Amino acid sequence: MIYLELLWSFxxxxxxxxxxxYAAMPLxxxxxxxxxxxxxxxxxxxxxxxxxxxxxxxxINCATFVGxxxxxxxxxxxxxxxxxxxxxxxxxILAFIYYRFKGLEAVQSILKGLRPAVVxxxxxxGLSLTAMAFCGGDTFTSDINTANVIxxxxxxxxxxxxxxxxxxxxxxAGIIGLxxxxxx
Numbered sequence: 202m203i204y205l206e207l208l209w210s211f212x213x214x215x216x217x218x219x220x221x222x223y224a225a226m227p228l229x230x231x232x233x234x235x236x237x238x239x240x241x242x243x244x245x246x247x248x249x250x251x252x253x254x255x256x257x258x259x260x261i262n263c264a265t266f267v268g269x270x271x272x273x274x275x276x277x278x279x280x281x282x283x284x285x286x287x288x289x290x291x292x293x294i295l296a297f298i299y300y301r302f303k304g305l306e307a308v309q310s311i312l313k314g315l316r317p318a319v320v321x322x323x324x325x326x327g328l329s330l331t332a333m334a335f336c337g338g339d340t341f342t343s344d345i346n347t348a349n350v351i352x353x354x355x356x357x358x359x360x361x362x363x364x365x366x367x368x369x370x371x372x373x374a375g376i377i378g379l380x381x382x383x384x385x
Contacts (some may be wrong), residue, residue: 203272204279206237211264211283216291220319222259225284226326229263239271246333254371260284348381 210232218225226249233240240248248270252262261284268280302308335350336343356374359365 204275207268207272207276207280208283210237211268211280212287214260214264215284215287218260218288219315220322222261222263223326224319224322225260226263227322227329229260229267230326230329233267233271239267242329242333242338244270246330249330254368348385349378352377352381 214225214228214232218228230245234242234245248263248266249259252259252266255262261281264280264284265277268276268278270276272279299308331353332338332341334353335341335345337346352374355377356370359370360367
C-alpha cells in the first residue's frame with residue numbers, strides 16, 4: 202500500500218510541478234508532511250539540503266530521498282519513477298505543441314501568465330525553508346536564531362558579490378554552523 206501511495210503522490214507532484222525543481226518543493230512538502238505525515242518539517246529541510254548538494258535535478262533527488270526515508274530502496278525507485286513519468290509525458294506533448302504553434306499569440310500569452318505563478322511557488326518554498334532555517338519551524342512565530350541569520354547573510358553576500366561555487370559556500374556555511382553549534 203505504501204508503494205502505491207508513494208507512486209500516486211509523486212505522480213501528482215510530477216504532474217503539477219510546472220517550473221522546475223524548486224517549484225515542486227511546496228508540492229513535495231504538502232504530500233510528505235501535511236497529507237501523509239511521512240516526514241517532519243525538520244527532516245524535510247534536511248532532505249532539501251541533501252537534495253541540493255547531490256548531483257542531478259533537485260525534485261528528483263528529493264523524491265528519491267523521501268522514497269528511501271519512507272520505504273527503503275524500492276520506495277526510492279517508485280517515488281523517483283512517479284516524479285519523472287508525468288513530467289516526461291508533459292514535456293514531450295508540450296514540445297510538440299510549442300514547435301507547432303509557437304508563433305500564435307495565445308501560446309505566448311499562456312507562457313506569460315504562467316511565469317508569475319511559478320515565481321510564487323518558488324517564493325512559497327523559499328519562505329518555508331527560511332522560517333525553518335531561522336526559527337526552527339514552518340512559520341516565523343518562534344524565536345529567531347541569530348547565528349543562522351548571520352550565516353545566511355554572509356553566504357548571500359559572498360554569493361552575490363564574488364559568485365564562487367555554491368558548493369564551497371555550502372561547505373563553509375556547514376563548517377561555520379558546526380563551529381557555532383559547538384561554541385554556543
